[in-house]
Amino acid sequence: MAIIVRLDVMLATRKMKSKDLAARIGISEQNLSLLKSGKVRGVRFETLAAICKELDCQPGDLLEYETDS
Numbered sequence: 001m002a003i004i005v006r007l008d009v010m011l012a013t014r015k016m017k018s019k020d021l022a023a024r025i026g027i028s029e030q031n032l033s034l035l036k037s038g039k040v041r042g043v044r045f046e047t048l049a050a051i052c053k054e055l056d057c058q059p060g061d062l063l064e065y066e067t068d069s
Helices: 007-013 018-025 029-037 047-056
Strands: 003-004 065-068
Touching: 003 029, 007 047, 007 065, 018 029, 018 047
Parallel strands: none
Antiparallel strands: 003 065
């Protein structure tokens, strides 16, 4: 099982750069990059809520569950 992070897709849809989003939500560009790449073990609901607020989206727009094949 895997959780796929679709943050890069949402950023492209909203025509926003990672750098700008990181500054708006108050996290480092490096941490946002790790989140985008799916290399994190977890994400705080506070951070997820801030991302959703800035991108005007729902958590389900950013995260997708995929079963192992």
